[in-house]
């Protein structure tokens with residue numbers, strides 16, 4: 001715990017420190033994005049420089065790539081790494097089943113690809129991210145810019161048909177212009193009254209033409225490390241992945 005940091009940053013740092021203890025020499029590690037993941041990249045950089053820890057990182061955004069380079073962490077693309085041992089990332093919300101809402105930082109597309117191509121995903125968070133039911137945090141949905149307003153209307157119609165009434169489907173802005181993701185796309189933030197079945201909602205959103213990916217992470221996270229302002233960290237493990245269990249390491253399945 002550092003006296004110079006706010007309780008919130010101390011909590012993020014505590015979770016980050018505990019998470020990087022799971023990283024072993026030779027691992028290929030997915031590096032998340034956001035203010036909590038920032039501390040993880042910083043702690044990992046310290047291990048690389050001080051212990052000579054030999055790992056490669058796959059960043060989930062241009063921001064994280066820049067930070068990892070500054071920290072002296074070797075980075076490669078996901079296609080170069082092919083499959084990852086571990087991904088460590090933050091989250092906007094996690095529920096008791098360790099399903100998540102992500103994308104508050106606008107990086108959930110790359111984050112979901114990287115986490116799903118990993119043997120294990122660890123989420124690092126402060127206690128404010130724990131919820132009984134997902135949905136208080138606006139759900140980010142990445143869409144391609146072409147036909148964006150038609151995509152918005154189709155999202156709204158699908159939500160109504162599923163009896164999920166969105167209060168607002170808001171285009172994320174960066175100053176006066178739409179926010180642009182690393183993949184050149186835009187984001188709608190969905191303020192939902194409730195998310196009944198997050199699995200169903202995720203599938204339904206991804207069926208709308210123009211939607212690239214939504215911020216629901218279902219059956220992807222294996223472990224949540226919750227940091228506290230006093231420097232403590234608690235680790236909650238989940239059982240084996242349900243939906244992704246058979247799909248783990250698709251390259252191994254291909255005999256590659």
Ligand SMILES: O=C(CO)[C@H](O)[C@H](O)COP(=O)(O)O
Nearest residue numbers: 034035036090103104105107
């Ligand atoms: O999904 C994310 C970025 O796309 C972040 O992990 C999420 O927004 C949490 O960020 P923070 O740690 O800053 O609260």
